[in-house]
Amino acid sequence: xxxxxxxxxxxQLDKLEQISNxxxxxxxxxxxxxxxxxxxxxxxxxxxxxxxxxxxSEDNKKTVVSLISKNEKIISKIIVNSQKNxxxxxxxxxxxxxxxxNFSI
Numbered sequence: 529x530x531x532x533x534x535x536x537x538x539x540q541l542d543k544l545e546q547i548s549n550x551x552x553x554x555x556x557x558x559x560x561x562x563x564x565x566x567x568x569x570x571x572x573x574x575x576x577x578x579x580x581x582x583x584x585s586e587d588n589k590k591t592v593v594s595l596i597s598k599n600e601k602i603i604s605k606i607i608v609n610s611q612k613n614x615x616x617x618x619x620x621x622x623x624x625x626x627x628x629x630n631f632s633i
Contacts, residue, residue, distance in 0.1 A: 537582045540573050541591045547573075548598045555605045558613075563606075 547570045554563050584592065 534585060534588075536580075537577065537584070537588055538591075540577055541588060541595070544570060544573055544595055545591065545598075548595055548602065552598065552602050552605070555602055555609065558609060 547566050551563050551566050551570075554566070582588075
């Protein structure tokens with residue numbers, strides 16, 4: 529039997545999964561602007577799902593759990609990349625400060 533509500537939810541979850549996959553690829557490229565744009569779309573979809581108060585089937589529940597797991601992995605990658613970038617910036621800052629100290633003498 530055709531269930532348009534379940535189909536709509538499934539389509540939205542599929543879009544969320546595609547967005548998560550794309551964001552995961554972009555994290556490696558450090559493309560923050562595009563990640564932010566996709567995150568805004570992701571948030572709109574999630575808000576729409578909340579507003580419509582869908583009933584989740586077992587398959588949809590599995591998809592949501594999978595999405596949560598992917599998003600946790602994405603967040604950890606972003607944290608690791610941010611920490612690497614921060615270390616690089618700190619080294620550059622120290623190098624510049626040392627250069628300025630020697631230059632002003």
